[in-house]
Amino acid sequence: MACSSNEQDKYKAMVVTAHPAASQVGIDILKKGGNAIDAAVAVEYALAVCYHSAGNIGGGGFMVYRDKDGHTYTLDFREKAPSKASRDMYLDEEGNVLKNLSIHGGLAAGVPGSVDGIFQKHARFGSMKMEDLIQPAIDLARNGFHITAKQAKRFNDRREIFNKISPNNNYLRQNPTWKEDDILKQEDFALALERIRDNGKAGFYEGETAEAIVNSITNAGGIMSLEDLKNYKSIWRDPIEGHYKNYKFISMPPPSSGGVALYQMFNMLEQYDLDSIQHNSLEYIHLITEIERRVYADRNEHLGDADFWNVPQDQLMDSLYILSRMANYNPNYATRSHLISAGDVYGMESEETTHFSIVDEQGNAVSITTTLNSSYGSKLFVDGCGFLLNNEMDDFSSKPGEPNQYGLVGNEANAIEPNKRMLSSMTPTIMEKDGHLFMVVGSPGGSTIITSVLQNVLNVIEYNMDMQTSVNAPRFHHQWLPDLIYFEKERFDTTVYGQLKEKGHSIKERSSIGRVDAIKVKEDRSLEGGADYRGDDTALGILK
Ligand code: DON
Numbered sequence: 203m204a205c206s207s208n209e210q211d212k213y214k215a216m217v218v219t220a221h222p223a224a225s226q227v228g229i230d231i232l233k234k235g236g237n238a239i240d241a242a243v244a245v246e247y248a249l250a251v252c253y254h255s256a257g258n259i260g261g262g263g264f265m266v267y268r269d270k271d272g273h274t275y276t277l278d279f280r281e282k283a284p285s286k287a288s289r290d291m292y293l294d295e296e297g298n299v300l301k302n303l304s305i306h307g308g309l310a311a312g313v314p315g316s317v318d319g320i321f322q323k324h325a326r327f328g329s330m331k332m333e334d335l336i337q338p339a340i341d342l343a344r345n346g347f348h349i350t351a352k353q354a355k356r357f358n359d360r361r362e363i364f365n366k367i368s369p370n371n372n373y374l375r376q377n378p379t380w381k382e383d384d385i386l387k388q389e390d391f392a393l394a395l396e397r398i399r400d401n402g403k404a405g406f407y408e409g410e411t412a413e414a415i416v417n418s419i420t421n422a423g424g425i426m427s428l429e430d431l432k433n434y435k436s437i438w439r440d441p442i443e444g445h446y447k448n449y450k451f452i453s454m455p456p457p458s459s460g461g462v463a464l465y466q467m468f469n470m471l472e473q474y475d476l477d478s479i480q481h482n483s484l485e486y487i488h489l490i491t492e493i494e495r496r497v498y499a500d501r502n503e504h505l506g507d508a509d510f511w512n513v514p515q516d517q518l519m520d521s522l523y524i525l526s527r528m529a530n531y532n533p534n535y536a537t538r539s540h541l542i543s544a545g546d547v548y549g550m551e552s553e554e555t556t557h558f559s560i561v562d563e564q565g566n567a568v569s570i571t572t573t574l575n576s577s578y579g580s581k582l583f584v585d586g587c588g589f590l591l592n593n594e595m596d597d598f599s600s601k602p603g604e605p606n607q608y609g610l611v612g613n614e615a616n617a618i619e620p621n622k623r624m625l626s627s628m629t630p631t632i633m634e635k636d637g638h639l640f641m642v643v644g645s646p647g648g649s650t651i652i653t654s655v656l657q658n659v660l661n662v663i664e665y666n667m668d669m670q671t672s673v674n675a676p677r678f679h680h681q682w683l684p685d686l687i688y689f690e691k692e693r694f695d696t697t698v699y700g701q702l703k704e705k706g707h708s709i710k711e712r713s714s715i716g717r718v719d720a721i722k723v724k725e726d727r728s729l730e731g732g733a734d735y736r737g738d739d740t741a742l743g744i745l746k
Pocket of ligand 1: 573577
């Protein structure tokens with residue numbers, strides 16, 4: 203069930219998340235007088251309990267926050283490589299990548315950042331007591347909640363892999379075959395959340411839970427230590443901000459690639475007159491593809507954790523450099539990717555993430571994308587605690603030029619180092635129009651996140667779609683390598699495929715791209731939600 207706000211209704215506050223129970227928790231907090239950060243904290247905990255494939259306390263993510271007065275902040279609670287991690291840890295003796303090691307089990311997990319991120323944002327901007335924000339999630343875990351049809355299918359589909367990696371978990375223990383509306387109870391998870399409620403951050407990064415994390419990881423062949431957990435810190439970073447026409451965008455800096463990529467894309471796009479180009483037409487798909495191709499080439503070569511690698515951010519965002527990247531753009535022909543490498547910058551070297559958007563009555567806006575990486579992360583449950591660990595280590599480049607699970611190839615900038623954060627595509631973003639809050643947007647989808655965000659922003663500001671229509675619109679994606687345009691299956695007029703092939707493009711269809719949960723501020727300042735029909739996403743609002 204995807205549900206959205208009613209078009210005629212005037213909403214003054216709104217929560218859009220990937221699960222109806224989490225949206226309900228968030229809107230209840232706003233109704234009790236909590237602000238957008240309070241609601242975000244409660245939603246993050248709730249998603250960990252009811253949207254296990256991506257909601258988490260064993261993973262990480264990013265927040266972009268714009269307060270009611272227009273001040274902007276970003277919080278990086280991305281996972282880090284354990285201190286014993288090393289550059290070649292996923293290679294065999296011949297130097298071949300042992301793919302499975304960075305995807306399943308103990309070695310795949312980075313040091314989780316979500317709980318630290320929750321405490322940091324709450325300490326700085328929260329207004330309600332933490333215990334009141336975590337309690338709804340504890341109640342959902344203890345008393346149970348109704349699973350959706352899509353969740354039932356996901357649990358059933360992964361029976362084999364869970365059995366192999368973590369046979370002692372709530373899905374397998376409680377029910378051999380799940381169906382819609384079954385109730386899932388997670389008493390062990392409730393107890394783990396109570397340790398956070400009662401002991402704060404230390405209730406996760408130290409003591410019983412930390413020991414259980416390290417034991418589970420060690421038993422599954424991993425290298426994370428108690429010190430790694432105790433030392434984890436999320437970081438406030440300067441947002442990437444730029445302009446596209448009379449709009450300003452505020453997005454995530456490295457170790458996310460999203461902000462820099464959006465900056466380049468918007469700057470390239472400003473040279474073209476989209477007024478004369480029809481939405482999702484041949485001309486549109488060709489132009490956006492050629493922009494994406496060039497931007498992803500740069501992403502893969504130059505971006506990584508700026509605390510470890512000298513990311514040439516200023517050069518990548520230099521207007522002359524950006525324009526030069528489109529110098530060989532040809533409206534008639536594809537520029538095949540092997541002819542495009544990353545630009546020279548001199549002097550420097552399964553839809554299972556989740557995004558949610560919240561705007562409160564005062565106009566504070568939160569855009570958070572958080573993940574375990576793959577669906578259900580490493581598939582490794584923390585023994586006795588009922589929650590899953592991420593497999594974010596696969597977002598590093600295990601070996602230069604070798605594609606990861608999203609087909610992304612990376613290089614030195616994103617090589618593994620102890621305590622380094624792995625490069626991300628997560629792109630939580632906030633848009634302003636004429637100095638006012640205009641849009642809160644983001645998506646899961648691995649490498650397709652950045653292009654899903656771009657297309658939704660363009661849908662609204664160039665093609666005048668309302669938020670839900672924009673979210674529903676068909677999506678396509680190109681990421682330099684592989685040199686393919688991916689299209690959502692059965693959503694495009696296939697005559698355009700033939701026309702694109704004539705221009706030299708290669709085409710591939712896939713099931714769905716991204717899952718966008720977004721909020722738009724209308725002219726009369728009321729809010730319009732877009733909850734993605736591709737999932738169980740739900741927009742709930744408070745009427746004016
Ligand atoms: O940070 C990233 O870019 C990835 N770990 C995101 C993974 C994701 O979106 C999974 N969904 N398909």
